[in-house]
Amino acid sequence: MKINTIVLKVASRCNLNCSYCYVYNKGDETYKNKPKIFSIELNHILLKRILDYMNKYNINLYTIVFHGGEPLLAGIEYYKDFIRTYEEFFFATGKTINFVMQTNGTLLDKEFTQALFELDISIGISMDTTEATNSRYRVYHNNKSSYNEIKNGIDLCNEIIGNAGILSVINVEDTPIDTYSHLRSLNVNYANLLFPDENHDTILLNDTRGKIGKWLTEMFDLWFFDKDNDKPEIPLFSTLIKLILAIPDGNDIMGKGFGGTMIIETNGDIETNDTLRVCKSGITKSDYNIKNDALDSIKNIPLAELYYFAHHRLSQTCKDCILEDICAGGYLINRYSNKNGFNNESVYCQDIVKLVCHVQNIIAKETDRDLNLQPINVDEVLEDIENNKKTYNENKYLESF
Ligand code: SF4
Incomplete structure (x- = not known):
């Protein structure tokens, strides 16, 4: 395992109370026992640990993602101090940390945005797929919509930094055309789309299987056939195109890459991807x-090890699947069930199949014949997977979580 990204929980609390949030509203209440802010003292320890880790594994570039809760709650001075300490510690080491912040954006004002820009901290803003959905789910603790403040944060990023990017969870309540129009109206440079944090048990409460695949294929068409050079990058789609063309790539959701991220909680705990909490408290x-421990100790945590190798430790159904190299089981969280642990295909398996086949067929039609990319029949792939599922294959390791 070689991990080059830390998601740092700068703040354990949030000024919003989004109804679907995995930190606060999915049954896990461990945040209540954590310090509200990752302290400056811990920052010194963390930077030393990172430098030790980079030296040990010969890594020259590392990434810290400031995350929460809501990382802007820590205030401007906190980040100035953080970067000052980093510059002192890393001076003349030949090693670099790339800083990113994932925020809800509501607390961004001119001064904060300018300060983050000058500190060379990139900003990603989380929001929902349309204004109406954002106003329904992404609300303050008094239930008031946060849309105007988020939009203001995006506008400030565009104005001061010259670019803005968002991250949204796929929501089939919004039509793809409404979602894409909203996206274009924001003038963002990139928009990452995430699958909802559901598993084989929780999906039963709001079963969107089938709908998500249809939604994604329509969204892909809107994006792919939009000939405007200024259209945003959608990493879910661009990564998929590369994988279909057999260009090595991957992320948490697909491809044969590795889960090179660890979490540091506000109390300094070393953990794996915290969205996995939705599987089991x-x-x-x-x-x-x-x-007390080096960052290297992450390799002793069984769930962290599984997360790192998530696209390589698959159920037999996924191993036998024709799309294995592209989908690679999907997002680990989406594979969980109380009954089988992680020994399942993704709960969104049929949606992924629809999307992959759709994109492959479009790329096969639109691109050079020399690529020799063959059309693929979605019904045949789904039938094959259903047949594979009929034989249950025990996997004690995947079932042990
Ligand atoms: S069986 Fe489904 S989840 Fe598994 S690799 Fe194939 S498409 Fe992906």
Whole structure:
């Protein structure tokens, strides 16, 4: 395992109360026992741990993602101090940390945006797929919509930094055309689309299987056939195109890459991807903390090891699937069930199949014949997978979580 990204929980609380949030509203209440802010003292320890790790694994470029809760709650001075300490620690080491912030954007004003720009901290803003959906789910603790403040944050990024990017969870309540129009109206440079954090048990409460695949294929068409050079990058689609063309790539959702991210909680705990908490309360809890342990201890956490190799430790159904190299089981969280642990295909398997086949067929038609890319029949792929599923294959390792 070689991890080059830390998602740092700068703040354990949030000024919003989004109804679907995995941190606060999916049953895991561990945040209540954590410090509200990752302290400056811990920052010193963390930077030293990162430098040790980079030296040990010969890594020259590392990434810290400031995350939360809501990372802007820490205030401007906190980040100035953080970057000052980083510059002192890393001076003349030949090593670099790339800083990113994932925020809800509501607390961005001119001064904060300018300060982050000058500190060379890139900003990604989370929002929902349209104004109406954002106003329904992405609300303050008094239920008031946060849309205007988020939009203001995006506008400030465009004005001061010259670019803006958003991250949205796919929501089939919004039509693809409304979603794409909204996206274009924001003038963002990129928009990442995430699958909802559902698994084989939780999906039963709001079953969107089938709908998501249809939604994604329509969204892909809107994006792919939009000939405007200023259209936003949608990493879910651009990565998929590369994988279909057998160009090595991948992310948490697809491809044969590795889950090179770890979490540092506000109390210094070293954990794996915390969205996995939606599978089972406390599932990401570990005994390691940066006060006592090197970052390397992440490799002793079984769930972190599974997360790192998530696209390589697959159920037999996925191993036998014709799309294995592209989909690689999908997002780990979407594979979980109480009954089988992670020994399942993605709960969005049929949606992924629809999207992959649709994109492959379009690319096969639109691109050079020399690529020799063959059209693929979605019904045949789905039938094959259903047949594979009929034989249950025990996997004690995947079922042990
Ligand atoms: S069986 Fe489904 S989830 Fe597994 S690799 Fe194939 S498409 Fe992906």
